[in-house]
Amino acid sequence: MRYLPLTDDDRRAMLARIGAASVDDLFRDVPPAAWTGPDGFDGLPPHATEMAVERQLSALAARNVAAGSVPSFLGAGAYRHHIPAAVDHLIQRGEFLTAYTPYQPEVSQGTLQYLFEFQTQVALITGMEVANASMYDAATGVAEAAAMACRITRRKHVLLSGGVHPHYRAVTESFLRYTDIETECLAPDPLGVEDLMGRVTAQTACVVVQNPDFYGNLADLSALAAECHAEGALLVVAVAEPVSLGLVTPPGAMGADIVVGEGHAIGSPLNFGGPGVGLFATRKKYVRHMPGRLAGETVDEEGRRGWVLTLSTREQHIRREKATSNICTNSGLIALAWTIHMTLLGEAGFTRLARLNHMKAVEMVEALERVPGLKVVPRHFFNEVMVRLPGQNAAGVVDALAERGVLAGVPLSRFYPTYPELADGLLLCATETTDTADIEALVSALTEVLR
Amino acid sequence: MTLDSPTVTGNRGLVIEEPLIFEQGSPDKCGVDLPEPDDRPDRLGGVARSGPIGLPGLSEPEVVRHYTRLSQKNYAIDAGFYPLGSCTMKHNPRLNERMARLPGFADLHPFQPESTVQGALAAMGHLSDWLLGLTGMEAVALSPGAGAHGELCGMQAIRAALDARGADERRVVLVPDSAHGTNPATAALCGFQVRGIPGNDRGRVDVDAFKAALDDRVAAVMLTNPNTCGLFESDILELSTAVHEAGAYFYLDGANFNAIVGRVRIADLGADAMHINLHKTFSTPHGGGGPGAGPTVLSGALAPFAPLPHIVADGAGYRLVEHVEGDMQPFGRMKGFHGQFGVFVRALSYMMSMGVDGLRQASGDAVLNANYVMARLRETLTPSFEGPCMHEALFDDRFLKGTGVSTLDFAKAMIDEGFHPMTMYFPLVVHGAMLMEPTETESKESVDAFCDAVLALADKAKAGDAAFFTGAPRHTPRRRLDETKAARNPVLRWEPPAPAQAAE
Known part of the structure; x- marks a missing residue:
């Protein structure tokens, strides 16, 4: 098997050193009733050569119509x-592709620096003060933004516009379904005529809109932002097409408190919809309520500038059931593709x-x-x-x-x-x-x- | 202590100081040639952006050099041994990358007509068949985006099943003290209260305490198996039977499935749900922290509540079910589009390459390598528990007692020796934990080199050379970084330098 370096001689020598009779002997804590022998997996094929796998998968791919x-x-x-050719070339460098979360910053400065640059680019194009190191995608990002708005306002009512992408709406409803937060999804609004302002009350934690909306309507959200703020609510703005931010007034300049974007369109091929990368930006004063990982600047023992993951006291591995989110990873490689494409542009x-x-x-x-x-x-x-x-x-x-x-x-x-x-x-x-x-x-x- | 004399540039051979992109280039440079846009009347309705964004401009060669230099400051599996316990840093086969980039997979829009994406739906169907075949479970939800997201999927399915049977009083979830932090965080998101279960001195769940905690308020138990101490829960059948007799559900955290794949079917352990980290067991790249994928297998009791979308084999083809049909009761939708498709293709490519025999060999070699690490280090370091371990070997810091060297210091010294450190300070149930997971893709020579280095370092620590450790690392692009400063005054983005004050 080409991915397994141990030889039978190695295995024998190692078992002797361990003092075990066989590899199966190392599994002796598994109850016999739960053990399956080598012939117990019906219908699953044996190993195959690289050439054979490539042939089979290429045949599957050929049954699709590439967009x-x-x-x-x-x-x-x-x-x-x-997508410029350099993007895919660079993200396949093994030092990016096969590293994990930068838990040891001294040997992860590459990842940490590009995340810091990514955060800055996201903040700049959304017109916000700070951004995190990414979420899974925009749909989960909107759900997390709604929960974050509830933490900030200590309110429990989320109002989702009918102009928000139906998947973002469905994911947000699902995500909050078993919490004490109430989500109100307005009817689909293809004409962009729903009355959101009239629905914002002193109980509203946030209003979630999308710009341009799911039906393509582009709007100035300044008046809505002002109305939200007058009632003590936050305005969450989703951006499904990040390229729009190169031409359109950014949500931050319209008064948004949290901006969530789908970054997938910059740097990554369509990939049948995933993996994506959720862009997530907010105001500096809300940063400790923000979910997700954050790269921050600091210095090393010799006073040289460097980067670390920071503010981890918000996160699940420290706070456990009191964490801001259960998220553990981000979407590092897709964020890398995004930031390289943005830098080229x-x-x-x-x-x-x-x-x-x-x-x-x-x-x-x-x-x-x-x-x-x-x-x-x-x-x-x-x-x-x-x-x-x-x-x-x-x-x-x-x-x-x-x-x-x-x-x-x-x-x-x-x-x-x-x-x-x-x-x-x-x-x-x-x-x-x-x-x-x-x-x-x-x-x-x-x-x-x-x- | 600085070992080498400083250079005039701050560069050190292959390690070159690299400024931020914001400190390079100029606004009129561009790394992409784009055609001139038409000059038609715009239809923006007056919301055109005004003023510059503030993005830097770099040409393509400058961009390529920037990211190449950054990459050279990263440790990675491709470069060396990465025994980060619980994270399964195994080799990422490049065939998987090539397959994911076939235009027939990579260049597919998620909302193309079904007739134009039959190959993609078939790939998802084949992946489902593999996951169900290996686990013996009833159904699989492919869409969760990562392990923690898969936990959420399983626990929401459990909550939906409880609601469907009107079990409103069941709001407690039992989680062992050794669990990943994501377990309690996930349970809390589903509206459950978390109650801890203590472990015993064998590193397993205390069966009596466990049974005593099971009452009619318990909704579910979340258990990792093999557990985070790297041990198989030998009483698991007794535990799962007790859970079901108490009317609760059994969530298995599949983070460590790689230790038993091809040998133990999850259904035979009595699980109702388990997420599978495709980026661990099935070798898709970790990418510096994602994207992963966390498909979640479900028992017959939970299958009706699986989130949308579903992949359904339908005669000669496949259908993508995006809305409720028949008697399904999905708890909702977890992700935009159809899940981490690019990760699915990579995992499928790996499964087809390995085959069921290769996967069985992989779990065997992973466990063999970990036990070999244990055998070589056990006399010098302090193993936390007795008996054969599974895919990872757990030590604590008793062997460092009185040396003035901490687990962190020890880890930093390993970096200087050219290894990525093991997982530190997790699990929380032992003091100064060192969790080492070599994986099956390391050769005996590689594991031996690692063990030789760890043994030599342990001797050095015991010999009293604490300064060697507390000053490490010294041979890295940066030395120890000030995390307190980073957290106290967070600088989370680059800011343009303030204009210089005019002298008065």
Whole structure:
């Protein structure tokens, strides 16, 4: 077995040194009734060569349609961007890939420094004061943000906008389901017309919104933030498409108290949706209530600058059942990919990438507006819009376009099958990877199917 | 004590001082060439960003050099022995990386039509088959993102099952004192009160105390097996029977499943739920602290409550079930999209490579290596418990008594000798714990070199050379870092330097 270095001679010599008769003898504390012999695992195959495994898995992969192989307009929280070649090369350096949590800072300065840089980049683009070293993803990040807001305000009511990604809503509801926190999920709000301000009370711990929202609507949240603060509540803003922050006023500048983002779209391929990386930023005064790991600056014995994990008295390994969260790990390698991609982009690249995405979306929307029987819903958007196909089932249209070799967005019925009024809704997204020919293919296929 | 004479730059050969990205470059540099955006009227509705963000600009060669230099300041499995107990730092096969990067897996959008992702759903189905085959359990929830997240999955399923049967009075969860901190934190998140169970002098749960604690308020027991002392809970069948007779559920923490995979089926231990750290037992990379994955296997009693989504084999193909169907009663959803798919592909690639025979050999070699470490060190160090250990060997600091050297000092001296230290001060049930997990991917030569170094260090400590230890490490990019300063005045991000004050 190629991954196992011990030889039979080694094993014999080691057993002799230990004073055991066999390897099985070392397992003598296992009750016989719980022991399974080598032939006891029906249906599981024996070991295979690298060549054989590669052949089998390549055959499985070949049964999928890679998003980049056809015109693709899928978004809904997962955005396909071009990733510079250097990113994947660097994250595969073994010193990053095969290290663990930097428990021994003297031999982990590489990880700690990039986490410190990551935290700074996240804080800068969200317009916040501090950020942590990442969460699993945005959905779990929103759930943790809601719990954090309850700790800060000592209130127990969380209000989730109907414009928040349905998975973020579902994960937050599940996460808080067995705590003493009450989550109120407003109905899906494709038009961005719900009255959140009127619902904020002195019992509200936080209001959770998304910008742009799940349906593509872009909004100024300043008035909502002011209303939340007037009632002593916090404003949590989710950002599903981090590239938007290169062009849009950041949530921090609109008055957000906690910002949660899905970082996956920067630095990582789609990967069928995971692993992601949750960006999590807040105000400095709330940092001790924040979940997740934190890299902090300090000095070593010789006075040289260095980094350590810090404020761990919030965490489960110290606080156990009183911890701010049960989270143990972060999403280190995906955070590394994110920070390398961001560093390659820099100020000029990040803002240009954002503008490029918006212009591609404007180009797509201008083309869609000429398709009969289709209505674009958001007036203001970044790179994604909901469209309505009156009288049509959007899921059926998507299937029909898939047969024509176009991945034509995400039907809303996939998330809200029990809302017939959303059955004609479709989310369409354009990024820098979308070209004019793709848009023409979409428009002509849609025109044909809707005719 | 500084061993070498200082250089004029502060660099030391291959270890080069590297400033932050914010201290490099200039705003007009860029490492990516992007086309010029069209000049169409924007549709932002007046919420365009104003003013610069403050990000630095670097060209590609500068970026590559920055991260290469940072990488050179990290210890990693690829570079050497990493016996970090409880974390299972085994070799990460590169075939798994290649497979995860196949465009047919990596370039898949989570919401593509089902007909275009049959291979991906099949991969998830195959992974489920492996996990169920190895554990003998009824169902598996793939979506939890890490071990602690898998614990949450299992405990929420237990809470849902209790609610379904109206057992509102059951709100206590028993957790051994030796448990990982995530166990009590998870139980608290599910609305349970945590009650500790003491261990005995054999490093196992005290069966009498355990049974005495089981009453009709107990919802569940969370037990790690093999436990955090590296020992198999030899009374486990008696314990699980008692849990079930008391009307409670049995959560098994699968952090140490790698010690028994291919030899013990979890269902045969009486477990109702167990998370499986794919990044430990099934070799996916730890990546500096994630991403992992914590699929959770469930018994028949808990299977109806498994969170969404589910993967269902349906005739010739697979379906992804994202909403409630039939009589399923999922407690909800744990993660966005469909879980850590990229990690699933890597783990599947590993399982297919190892096969059931290779996995059995791996757990055998892991236990053999740990017992060999124990055999070589037991006369000089102080083992905490008797008997064969499983995949990790636990020592405490009695052998350092009177030397002026602590477990921490000892660990720092190991760093200078070229090893990553063992886990320190965990589990909490022994004093100054040193938990060593060599894993099955270390050769005998490698384990011997480690043991030789530890024995020599122990002799040096006992000989009274405390300063050698308290001043360590000396050969690292940084020496001991001031953690108190970091916590007292947290600096969690770079700030631009304040403008210089004009002289008056």
